[in-house]
Amino acid sequence: MPIINEPRVRATDTLEPSADAASRATAAERAGDWNEAAGLYAVTFRTALGQGEFERAADALRGQARMRLQQGRYEEAEELLELSLEIARQHGLAAAEARGCNVLGIIRYSQRDWAGAQPLYEQALEMALDGGDDELTGLACLNLGVLANLRGDYHEARRRYLEGIGSFVRSGSTANAMLAYNNLGIASADLQEWMEAEVYFSRGIEIAERLRHAPPAGMLYSNLAKPLIQVGELDRARASLDLAEEAARRVGDTSTLTDVERFRAMAARADGDLDAAERHLSAALARVGGNEDMEQERAEVYREWAELARAQGKPEVAVERLREAALAFTRMGMVADAEAVRRRVAEISAEIPA
Amino acid sequence: MDLRDAILCIYESSGPGPAVRALGAALRACGGEPRAWWLARDGSVAASTGGAPLPPSIPPLAAPGGAGEPLALPEDGGAAEALVIPLGEDDGALVVTAPAGSFADRGGWDAVGAAFARVAARHRAYEQVEEERDTLRQRAEESEALHVLGLAANRTLDPDEVLTLVARFTRTLLGAHYVTVSTLDEGSIRTVAAVGLRAQGPADDPFAARVAAARKPLTLQADASTGAVPEPFHAAEGMRVGLGVPLALFGETFGALVIGYRRPYELAPRDTRLALTLAGHAAVAISNARLHGALAQRTGELERANEELRWTTEAKDRFFASMSHELRTPLNSILGYHDLLLEGVVGTLEPQARAFLERAQRSTRNLLHLVNDVLDLSKIEAGKLELVIAPMRVRAIVDEAIATIEPLAAARQIAVESALWPPLPLVHTDADRVRQILINLLSNAVKFTDQGRVTLSASVVDAGAALAPTLAEGAHGWVEVHVADTGPGIAAENQERIFHEFEQIVGATARGGTGLGLPISRKLARLLGGELTVQSELGHGSVFTLRLPLRADAHHQ
Numbered sequence: 047m048p049i050i051n052e053p054r055v056r057a058t059d060t061l062e063p064s065a066d067a068a069s070r071a072t073a074a075e076r077a078g079d080w081n082e083a084a085g086l087y088a089v090t091f092r093t094a095l096g097q098g099e100f101e102r103a104a105d106a107l108r109g110q111a112r113m114r115l116q117q118g119r120y121e122e123a124e125e126l127l128e129l130s131l132e133i134a135r136q137h138g139l140a141a142a143e144a145r146g147c148n149v150l151g152i153i154r155y156s157q158r159d160w161a162g163a164q165p166l167y168e169q170a171l172e173m174a175l176d177g178g179d180d181e182l183t184g185l186a187c188l189n190l191g192v193l194a195n196l197r198g199d200y201h202e203a204r205r206r207y208l209e210g211i212g213s214f215v216r217s218g219s220t221a222n223a224m225l226a227y228n229n230l231g232i233a234s235a236d237l238q239e240w241m242e243a244e245v246y247f248s249r250g251i252e253i254a255e256r257l258r259h260a261p262p263a264g265m266l267y268s269n270l271a272k273p274l275i276q277v278g279e280l281d282r283a284r285a286s287l288d289l290a291e292e293a294a295r296r297v298g299d300t301s302t303l304t305d306v307e308r309f310r311a312m313a314a315r316a317d318g319d320l321d322a323a324e325r326h327l328s329a330a331l332a333r334v335g336g337n338e339d340m341e342q343e344r345a346e347v348y349r350e351w352a353e354l355a356r357a358q359g360k361p362e363v364a365v366e367r368l369r370e371a372a373l374a375f376t377r378m379g380m381v382a383d384a385e386a387v388r389r390r391v392a393e394i395s396a397e398i399p400a
Numbered sequence: 401m402d403l404r405d406a407i408l409c410i411y412e413s414s415g416p417g418p419a420v421r422a423l424g425a426a427l428r429a430c431g432g433e434p435r436a437w438w439l440a441r442d443g444s445v446a447a448s449t450g451g452a453p454l455p456p457s458i459p460p461l462a463a464p465g466g467a468g469e470p471l472a473l474p475e476d477g478g479a480a481e482a483l484v485i486p487l488g489e490d491d492g493a494l495v496v497t498a499p500a501g502s503f504a505d506r507g508g509w510d511a512v513g514a515a516f517a518r519v520a521a522r523h524r525a526y527e528q529v530e531e532e533r534d535t536l537r538q539r540a541e542e543s544e545a546l547h548v549l550g551l552a553a554n555r556t557l558d559p560d561e562v563l564t565l566v567a568r569f570t571r572t573l574l575g576a577h578y579v580t581v582s583t584l585d586e587g588s589i590r591t592v593a594a595v596g597l598r599a600q601g602p603a604d605d606p607f608a609a610r611v612a613a614a615r616k617p618l619t620l621q622a623d624a625s626t627g628a629v630p631e632p633f634h635a636a637e638g639m640r641v642g643l644g645v646p647l648a649l650f651g652e653t654f655g656a657l658v659i660g661y662r663r664p665y666e667l668a669p670r671d672t673r674l675a676l677t678l679a680g681h682a683a684v685a686i687s688n689a690r691l692h693g694a695l696a697q698r699t700g701e702l703e704r705a706n707e708e709l710r711w712t713t714e715a716k717d718r719f720f721a722s723m724s725h726e727l728r729t730p731l732n733s734i735l736g737y738h739d740l741l742l743e744g745v746v747g748t749l750e751p752q753a754r755a756f757l758e759r760a761q762r763s764t765r766n767l768l769h770l771v772n773d774v775l776d777l778s779k780i781e782a783g784k785l786e787l788v789i790a791p792m793r794v795r796a797i798v799d800e801a802i803a804t805i806e807p808l809a810a811a812r813q814i815a816v817e818s819a820l821w822p823p824l825p826l827v828h829t830d831a832d833r834v835r836q837i838l839i840n841l842l843s844n845a846v847k848f849t850d851q852g853r854v855t856l857s858a859s860v861v862d863a864g865a866a867l868a869p870t871l872a873e874g875a876h877g878w879v880e881v882h883v884a885d886t887g888p889g890i891a892a893e894n895q896e897r898i899f900h901e902f903e904q905i906v907g908a909t910a911r912g913g914t915g916l917g918l919p920i921s922r923k924l925a926r927l928l929g930g931e932l933t934v935q936s937e938l939g940h941g942s943v944f945t946l947r948l949p950l951r952a953d954a955h956h957q
Contacts, residue, residue: 175571175575175576175577175596176577176662176663178575178663178665180572180575183572183575184572187572201561204552205564205565205568208548208549208552208565208568208569209568209569209571209572210572211545211548211569211572212545212569212570212571212572212573212574213572213573213575215538215541215542215544215545215573216572216573216574216575218538218541220541223541223545227548230548239555242551242552242555245548245551246548249544249548
């Protein structure tokens with residue numbers, strides 16, 4: 047799935063107490079310590095409010111909301127965000143308001159309310175353009191691209207990701223540009239433009255390696271395997287998957303590890319080693335387990351398993367697996383993917399002797 | 401106070417800030433509470449030992465040179481002194497405060513200043529390198545982004561899609577509110593792609609026209625008093641700052657790319673550079689679209705012309721076929737009546753009348769030959785000639801052809817001889833058409849040979865096991881029949897021309913013929929899956945070779 051993102055509170059170089067707490071909150075957020083970060087953002091908010099630093103206060107509330115979002119506490123996150131937006135509006139803080147709109151959009155997205163997320167991202171984009179906030183412009187474009195991707199409008203997704211890259215280049219937000227390249231690669235792969243997908247993922251990898259960001263590097267190496275498999279570069283695909291696995295294991299990224307197994311299965315199927323393919327898919331499914339947050343990974347595993355079953359001469363099993371995938375995509379509201387899977391069901395069903 | 405350790409620490413520092421702190425630490429080790437400030441060129445404090453404010457009695461920066469005299473600090477009741485050490489024009493000055501008497505070693509303090517100046521210069525160079533590195537990295541990121549845009553744009557031939565991509569990418573890369581792409585079409589400007597416009601639907605943009613006419617970047621700035629730019633189109637869009645660059649390729653200007661900001665914005669050279677690069681992408685898209693359009697139009701024209709040509713050719717074939725049929729009937733009738741007259745059915749003819757009638761008879765026969773040739777040619781070209789493929793004995797057909805031509809040969813006193821024949825297999829082909837070809841070749845040979853002979857021979861080429869009296873399934877190989885004469889020969893440059901319709905080489909017309917015999921013979925040979933070729937040399941006669949496959953394929957028909 048394409049990555050959706052929101053920037054952390056920017057660290058400042060002044061040393062007021064609220065700024066100090068904000069810096070520590072940012073550091074905790076980067077370390078993935080959501081509770082610690084949420085507490086520090088709360089301290090920042092109270093201190094900033096006491097000192098009349100309303101922009102910092104609004105930013106801190108937004109940071110706190112982000113942490114609750116990470117913890118799946120959506121209602122709490124939304125309440126914090128509403129308050130942040132209120133402070134921003136009351137004090138004419140256009141930049142904070144724009145960023146608040148973006149995060150509110152992310153909360154709606156996380157709740158699978160994509161129709162509700164769209165206008166919020168659009169509003170964030172307009173406000174970011176008005177305020178000359180290039181980084182937020184890029185983030186809003188990236189998020190709008192993700193929604194287009196989910197709708198199955200891959201061309202619009204690609205346009206949005208390109209816009210995002212433009213903004214990130216302008217703002218010097220290299221890490222965000224890396225994520226935009228990843229999403230652009232995914233949209234290109236969805237359009238079956240394998241050469242372009244390879245270029246975009248490779249570009250993202252270059253940045254990830256330079257920034258030494260292991261989680262996105264693992265994901266990018268994993269994603270790169272797909273276009274390589276499609277163009278028959280199986281050795282390169284396997285080498286990329288080895289690097290992906292190494293990076294993902296280092297940070298315990300289960301999602302990427304599942305994708306790695308799935309792509310290994312795909313490569314094995316392309317090689318005609320159907321037993322190995324089945325072993326990898328079993329491993330992928332075991333990783334997903336009953337984790338509700340990995341519904342998409344599960345659907346993709348079923349989709350690949352259907353292709354394996356078809357290659358094994360078991361079209362009935364393939365159809366069964368595809369139906370499970372379609373159900374999962376539908377549950378997530380991924381209409382375009384669900385529709386693509388149904389079309390595949392019809393194609394494979396036609397191969398089953400009456 | 402021993403300054404040697406302090407100087408060493410300063411030299412080892414990575415920049416003025418650490419150097420100030422290192423100096424403070426080194427001096428503290430010597431006792432007292434010395435403080436140090438590094439003042440930047442503009443007099444502001446760039447670094448200090450403890451964040452303490454600069455004593456107000458410190459005078460403005462001293463002139464370059466060595467350290468001046470220590471100053472008593474009234475703030476400390478004269479117990480402390482300050483020393484100001486200028487570091488050079490670019491690096492400001494170092495200010496140190498210490499207990500009175502600490503600055504007795506003037507040479508040592510000059511060395512401290514020199515060390516500081518060295519560290520500051522090193523740091524300045526380092527910052528320059530860092531700045532250049534950042535600039536290069538930024539350029540590299542821009543290049544990558546433009547490359548990515550190019551990749552995406554190359555995926556489509558749809559100019560609207562490319563221009564929209566360019567407009568949207570330009571907007572974010574330049575942080576603008578809106579972008580328009582306008583093209584010149586027969587002198588008038590038209591907005592063909594836009595993003596971020598408030599107005600609905602495209603409108604004419606005179607500023608874009610102005611940019612295209614100027615063929616260089618132009619800018620717009622809002623008037624300070626009205627807050628609006630002096631271009632109605634963009635004033636209505638709320639533009640405060642605008643940049644227009646021409647869309648140009650190969651010396652031709654197609655239109656303009658206009659970038660609008662609705663807030664105050666300071667255009668940088670980078671903006672113009674990027675805008676020009678992006679305009680290049682748009683120009684390529686427009687140029688490609690125009691070329692594609694022109695190509696499509698030309699292809700359509702050619703298809704129409706081709707269709708007309710096909711219709712005309714078919715009409716011509718129909719006309720020739722019809723005309724030939726219509727002419728043959730009266731010609732046969734004329735020939736028949738001539739025969740009756742010459743046979744004396746209606747009475748004996750006067751010698752002169754007979755001579756005239758015989759001439760008329762020859763001309764009529766020639767005309768009939770011509771009509772038959774034209775009919776054959778039109779049938780062949782229309783693909784309507786019917787072949788009757790059956791096993792054929794080559795020798796029998798050759799004998800028939802010789803028998804047909806013998807009267808003409810006898811009249812011209814030319815011997816027609818048949819060489820020693822190898823055993824020949826049956827040939828699966830159309831015997832009538834082979835006979836027609838051979839008669840034509842023999843007739844030409846006799847007509848063009850004034851003295852000497854015409855010789856026929858045959859050979860088998862690449863026949864494998866096919867030399868059986870009956871034709872086996874899958875038999876392959878060729879039979880060649882050669883007609884050689886001792887005539888004048890054909891110049892090399894004419895050896896292909898003689899196979900073209902209605903082309904006769906110089907001198908040939910006097911010997912009669914329509915100029916269609918050889919072209920028809922070659923077409924027939926090819927229809928039968930074979931070939932008709934000539935080998936000749938001026939003054940040494942000619943050899944025509946008819947090559948026939950042992951088994952003619954049905955598809956040749």
